[in-house]
Amino acid sequence: MYDFEVTGIWQLACPLMSMAERILIIDDDDQLANAYKEYLSDCGHQVDCARELEEAQALLAHFSYSVVITDLRLTKLGFGGLDLIKHIRELALKTRIIVFTGYGWPELRAEATAQRVDAFLRKPTQLKELAATVGALVGVKA
Amino acid sequence: MTTSLLEKILDDPDALSVRFQPIFRLRAGVSQVDSVEGLIRGPRATNFERADILFDYVRRKHAEAAVDRSCIVAICKAVLELPPELRINVNVHASTLGHNPGFADFFRRQARNLSLSLDRFTLEIVEHAPTYNIPSLTCSIRALRDLGVRIALDDVGLGNSNYRMILDCHPDYFKLDAYFAKGVTHDADRRAVVRSVMCLAEEMKGSVVAEGVQSSEDLATLGQMGVELFQADLLCPAMQVHDLAAKGFVGLKMGSTPATRVAENVQAFERARQKLLEPAAKQPLCQ
Numbered sequence: 418m419y420d421f422e423v424t425g426i427w428q429l430a431c432p433l434m435s436m437a438e439r440i441l442i443i444d445d446d447d448q449l450a451n452a453y454k455e456y457l458s459d460c461g462h463q464v465d466c467a468r469e470l471e472e473a474q475a476l477l478a479h480f481s482y483s484v485v486i487t488d489l490r491l492t493k494l495g496f497g498g499l500d501l502i503k504h505i506r507e508l509a510l511k512t513r514i515i516v517f518t519g520y521g522w523p524e525l526r527a528e529a530t531a532q533r534v535d536a537f538l539r540k541p542t543q544l545k546e547l548a549a550t551v552g553a554l555v556g557v558k559a
Numbered sequence: 560m561t562t563s564l565l566e567k568i569l570d571d572p573d574a575l576s577v578r579f580q581p582i583f584r585l586r587a588g589v590s591q592v593d594s595v596e597g598l599i600r601g602p603r604a605t606n607f608e609r610a611d612i613l614f615d616y617v618r619r620k621h622a623e624a625a626v627d628r629s630c631i632v633a634i635c636k637a638v639l640e641l642p643p644e645l646r647i648n649v650n651v652h653a654s655t656l657g658h659n660p661g662f663a664d665f666f667r668r669q670a671r672n673l674s675l676s677l678d679r680f681t682l683e684i685v686e687h688a689p690t691y692n693i694p695s696l697t698c699s700i701r702a703l704r705d706l707g708v709r710i711a712l713d714d715v716g717l718g719n720s721n722y723r724m725i726l727d728c729h730p731d732y733f734k735l736d737a738y739f740a741k742g743v744t745h746d747a748d749r750r751a752v753v754r755s756v757m758c759l760a761e762e763m764k765g766s767v768v769a770e771g772v773q774s775s776e777d778l779a780t781l782g783q784m785g786v787e788l789f790q791a792d793l794l795c796p797a798m799q800v801h802d803l804a805a806k807g808f809v810g811l812k813m814g815s816t817p818a819t820r821v822a823e824n825v826q827a828f829e830r831a832r833q834k835l836l837e838p839a840a841k842q843p844l845c846q
Contacts, residue, residue: 475616
């Protein structure tokens with residue numbers, strides 16, 4: 418598992434990576450999700466956004482994603498991101514998972530880690546950091 | 560406050576758009592549009608514009624009943640642009656009929672408000688999960704039949720469109736899934752399945768509609784086996800009303816609409832039709 422909060426490797430990221438990956442971003446904050454989408458698209462990736470668990474599940478059923486980037490909290494009342502991570506792992510998809518969340522609760526992180534999350538990022542995540550994390554997970558050199 | 564996709568679908572009258580795909584009646588010397596199926600597309604320029612993804616989402620939200628109603632509202636409005644004699648197929652989930660006893664009344668009111676005759680409609684029952692409330696389902700179907708609506712069972716042979724559903728729905732139309740049409744010419748097992756469905760339909764006074772035929776060869780084979788109704792991109796993909804009219808698929812008096820007016824789409828059909836015109840004595844299916 419990568420932990421870019423610790424390594425700070427993101428500072429080396431180049432926004433113009435050459436290999437296009439299909440990426441799914443799940444966040445109920447449209448503004449934030451669109452900013453991430455725009456940046457990652459500029460990096461050459463094909464990016465889809467979903468705002469809730471069921472949207473993400475429907476997209477995962479029809480498209481193959483290299484990377485899923487999800488918030489843990491997808492509704493005001495719950496942590497649908499964890500359900501999504503479990504769903505992906507149950508499907509045995511090879512998708513790499515990046516979690517970004519404003520919540521630093523150790524128990525949440527432990528649960529996500531148990532589901533083999535590939536990287537954690539703390540919200541608000543800098544765009545370069547996000548792109549670098551994606552690049553590292555899919556094996557693309559900056 | 561931002562709205563969810565489901566709220567958008569249910570509340571925004573422009574979120575759903577409608578395409579129509581003709582169902583052709585093809586047999587020796589006859590090629591005409593029998594009816595059109597109203598097909599829903601989700602919000603434009605999104606992944607959910609695709610119906611399969613849209614309804615996957617809807618089913619995950621357990622919102623089939625509410626969305627089915629929105630779809631019927633959208634399709635009924637679009638039907639106003641079609642020639643008044645043209646028959647219309649509309650999809651509805653079995654669960655919507657099984658859990659909503661008021662559906663037939665809703666459909667009746669919707670049609671009445673737009674001055675649409677209900678006997679123009681065929682309701683295509685689709686289901687992706689077991690339907691548990693069979694009495695309510697059959698009650699809804701009976702109410703719809705009383706209004707003049709015909710019943711089709713979609714995706715026959717796959718999933719939950721099984722023998723039980725055939726018995727419970729007693730469809731007027733058996734819509735044979737594309738899976739069984741694909742490669743039927745060179746697959747004796749597939750032909751056996753098609754024959755069995757045709758036999759069922761004949762015994763139950765219904766008709767078979769072959770969906771998603773991908774080659775003129777398979778079209779001809781199914782025609783020789785006695786299938787007369789076809790719905791396939793090969794003949795005409797789903798399109799908006801004005802495109803259907805511009806290409807000559809609708810707008811003429813029913814019974815005389817030559818599908819051959821659309822040269823780019825029907826070349827394959829023409830070849831198949833020529834094969835159908837060749838003498839080929841049909842064997843009785845059920846003996």
